[in-house]
Each structure stands twice: as structure tokens, then as C-alpha cells.
Amino acid sequence: MDSHQLPPSYSIKRWLLTTNHKDVGILYLVTSLYFLILGGVLALIFRLQLAQPGLNILSPPAFNQAVTIHGLVMVLFVVSPLAFALANYVVPLQIGARDLAFPRLNALSYWLYLFGGLLVMISFFQDRTLDVGWTLYQPLTSVFSPYVGVNTGGLGLALLTASVTVSTVNFVVTIFRSRAKGLRLTALPMFTVGVLLTVLMMLYAFPALLAGIILLASDRILGTVYFTSPQGGAILWDHIFWFFGHPEVYIVLFPALGVFGDILVTFSRRPLFARRIIIAAMVVVATLSFLVWGHHMFLTGMHPDVRRAFTVTTIAISLPFDAIILSFIYTLAKARIELKTPMLFVLGSIAIFIIGGITGVFLGSIALDYVLRGTYFVVAHFHYTMAGGALVGLIAGVYYWYPKMTGRMFSEKLGRIHFILTMIGFNTLYFPFFLSWEMPRRVPIYVESLVPLQQIATVGGFIFGASFLVMFWNLLYSLRYGEPAGSNPWGAHTLEWMTESPPPPHNFDGTPTFVDGKLSFIAANGAAHGEPETHLSRWPFMLSLASFLALLGLTTHLLVSVVGVGLLAFSVLGLAGERFISREEDLGERWPFERVDRMKLAWWTFISSEVVLFGVILSAYVYVRTASSTWPAPGTLLDIGHGAVNTFILLTSSLTVVLALASSRMGSRTCTAGFLAATLGLGILFLFNKYNEWSELFSHGITFSSGLPASTFFLTTGIHGAHVFAGLLALGYLFARALKGAYVGKGHETLEYFGYYWHFVDIVWVFIFPLFYLV
Amino acid sequence: MVATTVDIFTSLWSIFSTLGVLVGVVVMAYMVYLIVRNRAKPEGPEPEDAPKPGELPREQKGAKKLLISVILSASIVLTLISLTFIALDNLDRPPAGAMEVKVIAFQWGWKFIYPNGYESIGELRIPRGTPVKLYVTSQDVFHNMGIISLRLKVDAIPGKTNIAWTRVYETGVYDIRCFELCGDGHGVMIGKLVVMDPEEFNSWYSSLQVS
Amino acid sequence: MRVWVYFAVFAALVLMTVLELVVFGMPLPRLIIDMSIVGLAGGKALLIALFFQHLAYEPKSLSSFALLGIGGVVAFLILSVYSIIGIAFG
Structure with missing residues (x-):
């Protein structure tokens, strides 16, 4: 197979193997719209149930499952992936890159997302899927919903967080390292600005979710007691979940804000009002988003100082939003507004x-939140922001870039009909929710006086749902019969419109540059580039399929897991050994990472997400210790000797890793392989010692479920040990290659990158040792 | 009469909703006005600073206009936040001489323990006009006790006790509902608050047999 | 990158670990012991990051992502733990 050429678009092989960002964007688009139908149909079913109190369309458990999966699917599998469909397609074009920095990782993100969604869907066909609300509150989820499907759904979410982490790293590196010359960060089109800030928030928010899911899974499967004991329990989960959950709100929204910015400029024929202030305000929001989560917990009875602090930050975050929205509106002054569909x-x-x-400010006021918490007012508020602001905003983006993606214009008339139906349907559906503010969320039974409002809402729901049919018809029909679009049908100024529609695989003929402050193309010098770049790989799909099977087996048949793990090992080796050519742009704007190559940047971005993962797990430990009135004194539960010995082992292994690196630089194959072998040995020794320590504890009857001191110890050191184990697998691979003379002379960067990971795992232990054994 | 939780909420709610509607209407009216006035007419010329293909983005200057707008909304928001803190102060300080009742939420109902040790499930009786202080917890999962018509809500969390209070000046029956998803019976986790004439209440309360 | 730096850093790490154990056994108030031990751990982490992960020799911008992550974790730790100070559970 010639992997440099893309097969034609009707070939299934193309869509399974492609790594081209535009293809991956289309895959994301189709999949997220599919999940939109799934989440939407679930919503219509429970809207029918709610048309009359006491209807029996859904049993109470079915009702809970429907609202839970509706929420999870819409937030995690529809809106964000729809944003990433556009981001995949458009961001490289907007910055003048040929592709994302790591095309195979990009395909991997997509497939992990798809298979994560499949796990969630499979859970429907087990006893019960997640039925605990999308916020997965505790201890309802940890013990009171003992269904296998809940585990499967949770594993689906874990796969999704993996997908998000991979694409976060990819987009961070791409936007920082692959911009056309002269395209400074502040000169990026607004959509790319929105995506950059989105992935930066994802980088720190999703590891918190992953940490939460790990603790939760451990409670459910291994029997640890993080969320079953009151000292951790409901409130610890709230902190972890909303530390992820509030940034997630802006993660969902920011790409749409970027879409607003680009479309406003194009169709109002004016530059954006106070563009730099908008960007600054978005940076402020992104930062503050990590400091406001407590407003989801105002009624849990937290310390008054903390409650006050969260009120202030929550209200404060409305001010940069004022600046952003008002700037958008001021842009319309003295404009020439073309009211086209986007x-x-x-x-x-x-x-x-x-x-x-505005209604968000209501909820930021604790005194009002005392009454509005858990009611339809909240439901109305977040649908106005996340469905109306984010989803409808992204639909604008779909229409805007449709001509670029397909080379065809959609029907403007149908677009307008869709718009009118959306506005009518949306407001008929959600505005009655504000008026139903006395009604609890997620209940199928309500007072008679609210029947008219709820029925209006149900009618609105069907109008809103039908409006999407118009869109689907329009997009499909125009694919074939739409007018040819030409390269720049809207007369836009940004770079994605300066190439054909749809763009060729390499995006631009020549290298775009803004060196003179205006776009020009440097003629492509084909011969100098050597081999053409690769656009196909089978490993992203295989690797995701393998992970899917490995996880699916955990809740179905272990044999499936065994097959999955085997396939996983095979795919990782396949990916590592594959010859895949993807060159970095020769001329790129790279501030502030001019002197950092893309692999190094990728590794540090990844390590930063690990910092948050372990940071949250260690914080959970400090939290439950603070909440517990008693805790075993140092040296009573755990043997300090084991901890100290393991500390010395791991510190020594860090030394041997840097010595292996130094040897490879000095050109000694024997020393390189030798020091890698030493590291391997030390790592095995560490795990062996750990094994002994655990067995001693088990033999004294101390297990995962023997209270929080034991639970936190086993979980924290277990996750750390898993990281050591993963490191050992990599070390085995490095050692085998080092024996054959790899990394000597050239390629020693690989050892440097491995070192980043290994030393990070060492640093985590440097904190685990004193926190668990000595303090 | 002393303020009740309903009074505190209602006064704050009316200020918020008045300002909220006002701001919303002004902003949206201004937006619609701009759209209608500036919509493209076929003969209309392009604005002078219209972005041209391949150009780097420019911006309309307007820091001052924006600053004024943001200061304006900041002052509204600051007013709202100080009102919130005042209201919160009152909500956090239950009046003296309250009757103290322990509430234990469970899947799926409410258990009430009166000061004399009497326990009842599903129905809480209180005298009219006397403040009532609720010590709320849960014996299984995260619930939320809400008596929406009294504008009262408090999280019921296993292992933790939260405090809320109310005072009702009218006899009657009020729904107690759960406002946090708590499992299959969440929708039917409904209790009653019965506000009684003080004399009736006293004769009922003193007749209770407590084991 | 001179190899002796690696050995010097390693020696410092071992020394600081020994110091942690020594401080642990000293007849000092609990709080002082705990603070010093955690402080020493922070110092060790810094040494590893600067000299084994070579951040001391990289552009400062490369450290920024990890520093932001640490900032987020510190905010999470402080606010979540502060929120339950003085509250009885059980």
C-alpha cells in the first residue's frame, strides 16, 4: 500500500486509516452529530414523560438513565467533539500548517473518542447504564448503584479522557509550533484563539476528572472507601468533580466564542471591536475558571471564608464576559451586516x-442559590449557555465552514428556516424552565400547576429537534447539489479561505507567510522536501480498538480483556516501529517555544497533565486526613523501612537514567545499554519491594477497604506503581533497541524524553514517601 | 413580624430579576437596533476598514467605551453581591428560641426527630410563628431537603450535619421534596411540613408517647 | 552537561532523604517536623526537575505548563481543605 496517497473518499480504508486533519475533522463532525441525535432523542423521550405528571413512558430507573446519559453525551460526546471537528478541520488551515503536529495521535484521539462512546452505548444493554446524574454524585455512584453497566459507562468516560489528553497535547504543540511566519499569538484568528485557550483549560481540567474516575472505579471495583466514608464522601467528590466541571463549562463554550469572533468580522465587514481586550478577557476567564468551582457546592455547608471567596470569584468572572459580549455587540456599530445563515x-x-x-449571576448569589439549587432554573440557565451559547454557536461554525469542507454552498433558504425553527424551538423549550423554577430537576412527578409550562416545553423540544432535521437535509442535499463555493465565498480575510475548497491534502500550494504583515506564499520547493509525508496509519484505530476491548472485558468476559491487552501491546509496538513521515513547517512562528522542539514540548505538556492527576490524588489524601479526627501515627500502619528503601531505589534509578543519556551522548553503546539495564533492574526491585510491603499488609488483614488510611495508601501507591510498571515496559523496549546500537550518535533525545517521564514518577514518590510514611 | 426566609428571598429575588430584565432588555434592544440599522443594503458601500482577504486581523479601538460599560456592569454586580452578603448574614443567623428538629434523609423519605425524642417519618409538625431550626443529615446518599414554597433548602449529606431554619406565620401543609438525584425513588421522595395552630400543636406534642 | 553534576545532585538527594529521616526522629514539635520534611521533599523535587529533567538549561517557557499545573493543584488543595476546616464528619 502506498501510504503517501489518500485513497478516494468513497473508500472505507481511507476513513479507517486516515491521519489527515481534515479527514479526522469530518469523522469528528459526523460522529458528534450522530451522538447529538442520540442525546436529543433521549431528551425527547423524557420530555414526553414530562408532558403530564404520572405518565408511565419511562420507569423511574429508565428516567434516571435517560437524563444521565443525555447530560453526559451532550456535554462530553457532542458539544466538545463538535468543537474539535471544526478545530481539526480549521485550525491548521487558519495558522498555515500542513497538518497537526502529530497526525497519528490526532487519529488516535478520534478513535478513542468513538470507542469511549461505544462503551457508553453498550452499557445500555447491560443491566443498567449510568443512572446517577451526569455529575456522578457520591456516595450514590460508589455504592448505591451496583450495576455492571455503570462500570462500563465509567470506563467509557475514562477512554474519553484519554482521547482528550492526547488531542490536548497535539493542539498545544501545533498552535505553538506550526504557525505561519509572522502570525503572532495575538494575530491568530479568533477561532484558533478560542481553541488554544480551550485546550489549555482541558490540559488541567480533564486530569482532575480522570483522578475522580480512578478513585470512583477503585471504590466500586476494589472496595476502597474514598467516597463511602463520610470523611471523603460526597464533599470530596464535589470538589474533584467541579474542579473539572466548571472549567468544562468554558471548555465547551470557548470554541463557540471563537466562532462568534470570526463570523462577526466576516459578515459585519468590520474589524472586531477591542480585539486584544477580548483575548485578554478570555485569558482571565480561563484562569479564573479554576477558582470558581465552589459555587456548585454553596449548600454543602463549607467554611464561610471559602464560601465568600467562591462568591467573589464567581461574580468576578462575569465581568470579563461582559467585556467579551459587549465588544461583540459594539463590533456591529457602523457595520455592513450581511444576515446570512452563519x-x-x-x-x-x-x-x-x-x-x-444574566441568570448565571443569579446563581452566583448564594442567597438566591439557596432556593434555586437543584431546580429547573438551573436547568434553564445551563441550557441557555451550553445549548444556546455553545451548541448553537458551533452550528453557526458548521454552516460557516461547510463550503470550505465540501466545496459546495448549502441552501441559504433552508438555513434560514433552520435558524427560525431553532430560535422558536429553543426558547419555547427552555424559557418555561425559568418559570418552572420551583420544580426539582430530574423528577418525573411534579405539581399540577406546572403542567401547562411543561407541556409548552415539550412542544418546544420537538420543534427544536425537528429544526435539526432541516439542517441534516440541507447539509446532505447540498453536498451533491449545492452551488460550487469557490475558495472564499464569504469574502473572509483569514487564512483558511486562501486555498481551494476543499483544500488539497497539503492545504496550501507554497508556504504561507505573514512576514511583511500581509499574506504571501513562498513557492514550494518540492525536491528539497525529500519524501512525501504520510497520511495513513492503521495503528491509531488498532490501538483504540485494543483499549476498547481491554476495558470492555472488565465488565463482560475477561477473555475479551486478554485479547485486548495482547492487541494493545502489538499496536503500541506497531506504532513505535512504523515509518511515518510528518515534517515540521520549515518557516514557523514559534514564540515562546523557538528553542524547544515539538517532541519536547509535547512531553512537557503531557507531564503537566500528569502533575494535575497526581496533584489531585495527593490532595484527596490530604483532604481525607484533614477530615478524619484520627489517623494512625507514622510507623504504625506502614513500615518506614520499606518506604525509605524504595526512595533510595528510585532516586538511584533516576541517576542511572541520566547516566544512560550521558553515555548515549558520549557514544558508548555498552554503557547506554548497561545503565538502561540497571534502571530496569532498579525499577523491578522497587516493584518487588512494593509487592512485599503490600503482601505484609494483606497478611495482617489490612486491605483496600480497611478504612481511609489503608485505602489512600493502596490507591496512591498503586497508581504510582502502575506508572512505574508502564515505565518498565518502555525501558524494556529502549534496552532492546540500545543493545542493537540505537540512541548512540543520534536519537538520544528519545532517552531524554523517557527521562522526563521517569523522573516525574520519581518526583511523585519523593512526595508520597514523606506524606504517607513520615508526616 | 420578623423576617422569614421567604421575605429574605423575595426581596433579593425582586431586585435581581428587575435589574436582570432591565440589563437584558437594554442590551438586546441595542443589539437589535444595531442589526436593523446596519444591515447590508445592496447599494451600501463597504466600511472603510473592512477586512481584506489575507490580511492580519485589525481591531476597532474602543477601550474607553468598553471600560465605561464594564464599570457600569461592575457597579451593578457589586451592588448585587453586597445585597447577597447582607441576606446571607440573616440566613446564617437563626432567630433565638427556635425549636430544634433533627432531620435524617434516607432512600426515599424523611425522618424527623423532635426535641423530646419523638420520631416520625414523612411528616413534620411545627407550631405557627415559632422559629424552627433543622439539623439535616442523611443516612445513605446525598439528598437535598427543599421546602420550595418556604424558600428553604439544605443539603443532606451522609456523615455531616447542615443547619437551616425557617419560621412560618400561616398554618397549612407544605411539600418537602428532594432536590438532589438520589436513586430510583428520587421523584417520590416527598414529605409534608404541617404548620399548626400553636395551641393545637402543644396539645398534640404533649400527648406524644416517647419510649 | 557534565556528568559530575548528576552525581552531585544524586548525592544531595540521598543526603536530603537521610535528613528527612533524621528530622523525623528529632524531639521537635510535630508541626515543625512535618513542615521541614515536606519542605525537604519540595527541595528534592526541584533538584530533580532542574538537573535530571534539565529544566535549568531549557527556556523558561518550557517550565510554564508544569508550573501552571502546580498552581492549579495548589489552588485545589488549599480551597478544598480549607472548606472543611472545623467541620466534624462521622
Whole structure:
């Protein structure tokens, strides 16, 4: 197979193997719209149930499952992936890159996302899927919902967090390292600005979710007591979940804000009002988003100082939003507004978002939140922001870039009909929710006086749902019969419009540059580039399939897991050994990472996500210790000797890793292999010692479920040990290659990158040792 | 009469909703005005600073206009936040001489323990006009006790006790509902608060047989 | 990168670990012991990051992502733990 050429678009092979960012974008688009139908149909079913109190369309458990999966699917599998469909397609074009920095990882993100979604869907066919609300509150989820499907769904979420981490690293490196010359960060199109800030928030928010899922899975499967004991329990979960969950709200929203910015400029024929202030305000929001989570917990009875602090940050975050939205509106002054479909959707979405924003201030006020918490007012508010602001905003983006993706214009008339139906349906559906503010969320039974409002909402729901049929028809019909679009049908100024529609695989003929402050192309010098770049790989799909099977087996048949793990090992080796050519742009704007190559940047981005993962796990430990009135004194539960010995072992192994690196630089094959072998030995020794320590504890009857001191110890050192184990697998591979003379002379960067990981695992232990054994 | 939880909420709610509607209407009216006035007419010329293909983005200057707008909304928001803190102060300080009742939420119902040790399930009786202080916890999962018509809500969390209070000046029956998803019976986790004439209450309360 | 730096850093790491164990056994107030031990751990982590992971020789921008992550974790730790100070569970 010639892997440099893409097979034609009707070939299934193309879509299974492609690594091209535009293809992956289309895959994301189709999949997220599919999940939109799934989440939407679930919503319509429970809207029917709610048309009359006491209807029996859904049993109470079915009702809970429907609202839970609706929420999870819409937030995690629809809106964000839809944003990443656009980001995949558009960001490389907007910055003048030929592809993302790591095309195979990009395909991997997509397949992990798809298979994560499949796990969630499979859980429907087990006893019960997640039925605990999308916020997975505790201890309801940890013990009171003992269904296998809940585990499967949770594993699906874990796979999704893996997908997100991979694509985060990819987009961070791409946007920092692959911009066309002269395209400074502040000169990026607004959509790319939005995506950059989104992935930076993802980088720190999703590891917290992963940490939460790990603790939760450990409680459910291994029997640890993080969330079953009151000292951890409901409130610890709230902190972890909302530390992820509030940034997640802006993660969902920011790409849409970027869409607003680009479309407003194009269709109002004016530069954006106070563009740099908008960007600054978005940076402020992204930062503050990690400091406001407590407003989801105002009624849990937290310390008054903390409650006050969270009120102030929550209210404060509305001010940069004021600046952003008002700037968008001021842009319209003295403009020449063309009310085409994308612009209509943007304006409608902004109007809806204003209502969502204002009602958000209500919820930021604790005194009002005392009453509004858990009611339809909250449901109305977040649908006005996340469905109206984010989803409808992204739909604007789908229309805007549709001509670029397909080379065809959609039907403007159908677009307008869709817009009108959306506005009518959306507001008929969600505005009655504000008026139903006395009604609890997630209940199929309610007072008679609310029947008219709920029925209006149900009618609105069906109008809103039907509006999407118009869109699907429009997009499909125009694919074939739409007018040819040409390269720049909207007269936009950004770079994605300066190439054909759809763009060729390499995006631009020549290298785009803004060196003179204006776009020009440096003629491509084909011969100098050597071999053409690769656009196909089978490993991303295989690796995701393998992970899917490995996880699926855990809740079905262990044999499936065994097959999965085997396939996983095979795929990782396949990926590592594959010859895949993807060159970095020769001329690129790379501030502030001019002197950092892309692999190094990728590794540090990844390590930063690990910092948050372990940071949250260690914080959970400090938290439960603070909450517990008694805790075993140092040296009573755990043997300090084991901890100290393991500390020395791991410190020594860090030394041998840097010595292996130094040897490879000095050109000594024997020393390189020798020091790698020493590291391998030390790592095995560490795990052996750990094994002995655990067996001693078990033999004294101390297990995962023997209270929080034991639970936190086993979980924290277990996750750390898993990292050591993963490191050992990599070491085995490195050692085998080093024996054959790899890394000597050239390629020693690989050892440097491995060192980043290994030393990081060492650093984690440097904290685990004193925190668990000595303090 | 002393303020009740309903009064505190209602006054704050009316200020928030008045300002909220006002701001919303002004902003949206301004937006619609701009759209209608500036919509493209076929003969209309392009604005002078219209972005041209391949150009780096420019911006309209307007820091001052924006600053004024943000200061304006900041002052509204600051007013709202100080009002919130005042209201919160009152909510956090239950009046003296309250009757103290322990509430234990469970899947799926409410258990009430009166000061004399009497326990009842599903129904809480209180005298009219006397403040009531609720010590709320849960014996299984995270619930939320809400008496929405009294504007009262408090999280019921296993292993932790939260405090809420109310005072009702009218006799009657009020729904107690769960406002946090707590499992299959969440929708039917409904209790009753019965506010009684003080004399009736006293005769009922003193007749209770407590084991 | 001179190899002796690696050995010097390693020696310092071992020494600081021994110091942790020594401080642990000293007849000092619990709080002082705990603070010093955690402080020493922070110092060790810094040494590893600067000299084994070579951050001392890289552009400062490369450290920024990890530092932001640490900032987020510190905010999480402080606010979540502070939120339950003085509250009885059980």
C-alpha cells in the first residue's frame, strides 16, 4: 500500500486509516452529530414523560438513565467533539500548517473518542447504564448503584479522557509550533484563539476528572472507601468533580466564542471591536475558571471564608464576559451586516447567551442559590449557555465552514428556516424552565400547576429537534447539489479561505507567510522536501480498538480483556516501529517555544497533565486526613523501612537514567545499554519491594477497604506503581533497541524524553514517601 | 413580624430579576437596533476598514467605551453581591428560641426527630410563628431537603450535619421534596411540613408517647 | 552537561532523604517536623526537575505548563481543605 496517497473518499480504508486533519475533522463532525441525535432523542423521550405528571413512558430507573446519559453525551460526546471537528478541520488551515503536529495521535484521539462512546452505548444493554446524574454524585455512584453497566459507562468516560489528553497535547504543540511566519499569538484568528485557550483549560481540567474516575472505579471495583466514608464522601467528590466541571463549562463554550469572533468580522465587514481586550478577557476567564468551582457546592455547608471567596470569584468572572459580549455587540456599530445563515446563528446565539449569562449571576448569589439549587432554573440557565451559547454557536461554525469542507454552498433558504425553527424551538423549550423554577430537576412527578409550562416545553423540544432535521437535509442535499463555493465565498480575510475548497491534502500550494504583515506564499520547493509525508496509519484505530476491548472485558468476559491487552501491546509496538513521515513547517512562528522542539514540548505538556492527576490524588489524601479526627501515627500502619528503601531505589534509578543519556551522548553503546539495564533492574526491585510491603499488609488483614488510611495508601501507591510498571515496559523496549546500537550518535533525545517521564514518577514518590510514611 | 426566609428571598429575588430584565432588555434592544440599522443594503458601500482577504486581523479601538460599560456592569454586580452578603448574614443567623428538629434523609423519605425524642417519618409538625431550626443529615446518599414554597433548602449529606431554619406565620401543609438525584425513588421522595395552630400543636406534642 | 553534576545532585538527594529521616526522629514539635520534611521533599523535587529533567538549561517557557499545573493543584488543595476546616464528619 502506498501510504503517501489518500485513497478516494468513497473508500472505507481511507476513513479507517486516515491521519489527515481534515479527514479526522469530518469523522469528528459526523460522529458528534450522530451522538447529538442520540442525546436529543433521549431528551425527547423524557420530555414526553414530562408532558403530564404520572405518565408511565419511562420507569423511574429508565428516567434516571435517560437524563444521565443525555447530560453526559451532550456535554462530553457532542458539544466538545463538535468543537474539535471544526478545530481539526480549521485550525491548521487558519495558522498555515500542513497538518497537526502529530497526525497519528490526532487519529488516535478520534478513535478513542468513538470507542469511549461505544462503551457508553453498550452499557445500555447491560443491566443498567449510568443512572446517577451526569455529575456522578457520591456516595450514590460508589455504592448505591451496583450495576455492571455503570462500570462500563465509567470506563467509557475514562477512554474519553484519554482521547482528550492526547488531542490536548497535539493542539498545544501545533498552535505553538506550526504557525505561519509572522502570525503572532495575538494575530491568530479568533477561532484558533478560542481553541488554544480551550485546550489549555482541558490540559488541567480533564486530569482532575480522570483522578475522580480512578478513585470512583477503585471504590466500586476494589472496595476502597474514598467516597463511602463520610470523611471523603460526597464533599470530596464535589470538589474533584467541579474542579473539572466548571472549567468544562468554558471548555465547551470557548470554541463557540471563537466562532462568534470570526463570523462577526466576516459578515459585519468590520474589524472586531477591542480585539486584544477580548483575548485578554478570555485569558482571565480561563484562569479564573479554576477558582470558581465552589459555587456548585454553596449548600454543602463549607467554611464561610471559602464560601465568600467562591462568591467573589464567581461574580468576578462575569465581568470579563461582559467585556467579551459587549465588544461583540459594539463590533456591529457602523457595520455592513450581511444576515446570512452563519451570521444569523451567531446573533441568535449571542442573544440566548446573554440570557444565560444574566441568570448565571443569579446563581452566583448564594442567597438566591439557596432556593434555586437543584431546580429547573438551573436547568434553564445551563441550557441557555451550553445549548444556546455553545451548541448553537458551533452550528453557526458548521454552516460557516461547510463550503470550505465540501466545496459546495448549502441552501441559504433552508438555513434560514433552520435558524427560525431553532430560535422558536429553543426558547419555547427552555424559557418555561425559568418559570418552572420551583420544580426539582430530574423528577418525573411534579405539581399540577406546572403542567401547562411543561407541556409548552415539550412542544418546544420537538420543534427544536425537528429544526435539526432541516439542517441534516440541507447539509446532505447540498453536498451533491449545492452551488460550487469557490475558495472564499464569504469574502473572509483569514487564512483558511486562501486555498481551494476543499483544500488539497497539503492545504496550501507554497508556504504561507505573514512576514511583511500581509499574506504571501513562498513557492514550494518540492525536491528539497525529500519524501512525501504520510497520511495513513492503521495503528491509531488498532490501538483504540485494543483499549476498547481491554476495558470492555472488565465488565463482560475477561477473555475479551486478554485479547485486548495482547492487541494493545502489538499496536503500541506497531506504532513505535512504523515509518511515518510528518515534517515540521520549515518557516514557523514559534514564540515562546523557538528553542524547544515539538517532541519536547509535547512531553512537557503531557507531564503537566500528569502533575494535575497526581496533584489531585495527593490532595484527596490530604483532604481525607484533614477530615478524619484520627489517623494512625507514622510507623504504625506502614513500615518506614520499606518506604525509605524504595526512595533510595528510585532516586538511584533516576541517576542511572541520566547516566544512560550521558553515555548515549558520549557514544558508548555498552554503557547506554548497561545503565538502561540497571534502571530496569532498579525499577523491578522497587516493584518487588512494593509487592512485599503490600503482601505484609494483606497478611495482617489490612486491605483496600480497611478504612481511609489503608485505602489512600493502596490507591496512591498503586497508581504510582502502575506508572512505574508502564515505565518498565518502555525501558524494556529502549534496552532492546540500545543493545542493537540505537540512541548512540543520534536519537538520544528519545532517552531524554523517557527521562522526563521517569523522573516525574520519581518526583511523585519523593512526595508520597514523606506524606504517607513520615508526616 | 420578623423576617422569614421567604421575605429574605423575595426581596433579593425582586431586585435581581428587575435589574436582570432591565440589563437584558437594554442590551438586546441595542443589539437589535444595531442589526436593523446596519444591515447590508445592496447599494451600501463597504466600511472603510473592512477586512481584506489575507490580511492580519485589525481591531476597532474602543477601550474607553468598553471600560465605561464594564464599570457600569461592575457597579451593578457589586451592588448585587453586597445585597447577597447582607441576606446571607440573616440566613446564617437563626432567630433565638427556635425549636430544634433533627432531620435524617434516607432512600426515599424523611425522618424527623423532635426535641423530646419523638420520631416520625414523612411528616413534620411545627407550631405557627415559632422559629424552627433543622439539623439535616442523611443516612445513605446525598439528598437535598427543599421546602420550595418556604424558600428553604439544605443539603443532606451522609456523615455531616447542615443547619437551616425557617419560621412560618400561616398554618397549612407544605411539600418537602428532594432536590438532589438520589436513586430510583428520587421523584417520590416527598414529605409534608404541617404548620399548626400553636395551641393545637402543644396539645398534640404533649400527648406524644416517647419510649 | 557534565556528568559530575548528576552525581552531585544524586548525592544531595540521598543526603536530603537521610535528613528527612533524621528530622523525623528529632524531639521537635510535630508541626515543625512535618513542615521541614515536606519542605525537604519540595527541595528534592526541584533538584530533580532542574538537573535530571534539565529544566535549568531549557527556556523558561518550557517550565510554564508544569508550573501552571502546580498552581492549579495548589489552588485545589488549599480551597478544598480549607472548606472543611472545623467541620466534624462521622
